[in-house]
Amino acid sequence: MIDIPFLYGVEETIGLHVILSNIFWWVSLFLVISAYRYRHIWNVGKLVWAFLFMAFLFFGIRELGHLTKSPIIDSVRYIFGMWSAIFLTSAMIFIFIKLYLRKTISRAMIILPFALMFLFPIIFIFLIFSGTRTEEIQYIMSITENIVWIVGSSITIYTTYLLGMKSTGGFINFYMFFHFAAIFALLWKFLGLIGNISCPVPYAIREILETLFGVFAILSIIVLRKMLMKLSKQIS
Amino acid sequence: MTTKAELYLFALSELENSTGDIISTAIVTHDGLIMACTRSDLKQKEIFAAYGAATFKYAGDAMEELSGENIDMLLYESKNHMVVTVRAGKHALLIALTGKNVQMGLVIMNVQKTAQKIKEI
Numbered sequence: 158m159i160d161i162p163f164l165y166g167v168e169e170t171i172g173l174h175v176i177l178s179n180i181f182w183w184v185s186l187f188l189v190i191s192a193y194r195y196r197h198i199w200n201v202g203k204l205v206w207a208f209l210f211m212a213f214l215f216f217g218i219r220e221l222g223h224l225t226k227s228p229i230i231d232s233v234r235y236i237f238g239m240w241s242a243i244f245l246t247s248a249m250i251f252i253f254i255k256l257y258l259r260k261t262i263s264r265a266m267i268i269l270p271f272a273l274m275f276l277f278p279i280i281f282i283f284l285i286f287s288g289t290r291t292e293e294i295q296y297i298m299s300i301t302e303n304i305v306w307i308v309g310s311s312i313t314i315y316t317t318y319l320l321g322m323k324s325t326g327g328f329i330n331f332y333m334f335f336h337f338a339a340i341f342a343l344l345w346k347f348l349g350l351i352g353n354i355s356c357p358v359p360y361a362i363r364e365i366l367e368t369l370f371g372v373f374a375i376l377s378i379i380v381l382r383k384m385l386m387k388l389s390k391q392i393s
Numbered sequence: 394m395t396t397k398a399e400l401y402l403f404a405l406s407e408l409e410n411s412t413g414d415i416i417s418t419a420i421v422t423h424d425g426l427i428m429a430c431t432r433s434d435l436k437q438k439e440i441f442a443a444y445g446a447a448t449f450k451y452a453g454d455a456m457e458e459l460s461g462e463n464i465d466m467l468l469y470e471s472k473n474h475m476v477v478t479v480r481a482g483k484h485a486l487l488i489a490l491t492g493k494n495v496q497m498g499l500v501i502m503n504v505q506k507t508a509q510k511i512k513e514i
Contacts, residue, residue, distance in 0.1 A: 198426055200439050259440055324443070325450040326424030388426050391484060392398040 174364040175223040181371035182220050186213040188378040195385035198392075201252050204267065208248035213374075216241035228291040232281060235298035239277050239305045242342075243270050246309035249335065253316040257323060277301065300353050306346035313339035327384040334377035341370040400514045401429035408507040412500055414492040416474070420485050420511060421446050428485055445488040449478045468501070477504050481511040 189209050196206055215237045222234025247270040254260050280301075284294045314336060321332035345366035352358040405418045409431060419430035419438070425446035430438045453464040467478040473493050477500055481487040487508045491500055 200427070256439065256443055323447055324425065325447040326422065328424050328443075384422075384424050384426065388422055388424075388428065391422075392401070392428050393396055 172364070174368050175220065177368050178223075178371050179217070179220045181368075181375045182213060182217040185371075185375045185378050186210070186217050188375070188382050189213050192378065192382040192385055195382075195389050198385050198388050199381075201255055202262075204262070205248050205251050205255075208244040208251065208270070212241050212245035212248060213378075215244065228295040232291070232295045232298040235295075235302040236277050236281060238302045240274050242302075242306045242309035243273050246312050249313045249316040249320075253320055257316075257319055277305075296353070300350065303346045303350040303353065306342055307350065310339040310343040310346070314343065327380055330380045331377050331384070334373045334380060338370050338373035338377065341366050341373060345370055397514055398429055401511060402431070404507050404510050404514070405429055405431050408489070408503055412491075412495065412503045414495040415500070416490045416492060417441065418487070418489045419445065420481060420487055422484055423450065423486065441488065441490070445476070445478055446486060448476075449486055449488075466501070466505075468497075475500070477501060479504055479508045481508040485511060487511060 189206075193206050193210070196203070219234050219237040219241060222230055222237065225231075251262055251266075254262055254266070277298075281294065281298065284297065289297075317332045317336040317339060321329055321336060324332055345363055348358040348363050348366065352363075401420050405420065408418055409415045417430070417432045419432065419441055420428040421430075421442040422428060423446055425443040427438055427442045430441065432438045432441055448469070449464070449467050452467045456462060456464040465480055467476075469476050470493075475491045475493065475495065475497070477489045477491070479487050487504060489500065489504050
């Protein structure tokens with residue numbers, strides 16, 4: 158019997174994109190840690206650095222979740238994806254507030270990402286204890302992750318565009334790559350959402366978009382690290 | 394051992410002492426990163442560097458379009474302040490924010506002298 162969904166690549170598969178994605182995000186995390194050594198050169202605050210670290214760490218963990226097919230693990234994976242979206246978006250919002258709007262980040266603004274972070278595991282635990290089937294929980298978490306990423310990447314597209322317009326030198330590339338990453342994340346998750354709720358989109362297309370998202374994310378961190386390293390050598 | 398950053402800061406202090414009514418000075422990269430700055434407020438430092446470098450870049454683009462030459466110095470003023478930006482070597486810019494009660498000629502001369510010193514560091 159011919160497996161039609163598999164032929165059209167509608168079903169999620171563990172393939173090259175999972176390996177590539179894991180490499181990109183874990184190497185990116187290593188680069189963020191490495192760039193953090195030069196934080197005194199780019200004084201955007203420790204919180205921005207922490208948020209960048211958490212965004213890459215959580216996405217790396219999310220990608221590791223691809224290696225299993227359990228619905229519960231998948232649901233947990235989506236929670237890590239949501240956390241990654243929250244912290245990546247927040248990091249860019251904070252840089253935007255500091256450098257573009259020239260305002261101080263309020264306590265409420267700092268608490269908000271953490272409040273959102275705890276919201277989704279609470280929903281997850283509530284669903285488990287309410288007796289919802291694991292497949293349904295996975296479906297709800299998948300849709301929620303799609304929505305969180307769509308909202309987050311839309312905000313990131315806006316903030317990185319404005320930051321890029323006011324930047325100079327290597328920072329233009331840094332924001333531009335983040336901008337592209339956010340565009341691919343938006344497309345990836347938008348296709349995921351319409352695939353979930355109505356018409357399935359070939360998974361191969363989403364795989365390519367997800368991989369490109371990782372490529373641009375790692376490129377932005379490489380640019381940032383290179384700039385900071387170069388300056389560190391110049392002033393030491 | 395003295396680092397380059399300390400030498401840069403020393404050059405900036407000398408500039409501020411030799412010229413009255415200089416509010417703050419900074420050496421920044423073309424990316425808008427700080428190499429040395431006399432401002433104490435960390436947030437203001439970043440903004441000073443980022444905007445200083447960005448302004449010089451846009452003015453440089455305009456200069457290239459209009460005259461076909463590279464920009465060497467940028468000077469702009471408001472009601473109470475004046476900003477002078479000059480190249481300080483291949484990778485750096487020297488930015489000086491002054492008050493209005495300053496002798497423009499003296500500021501420009503001292504800023505250029507300091508830029509030359511920075512080049513040699």
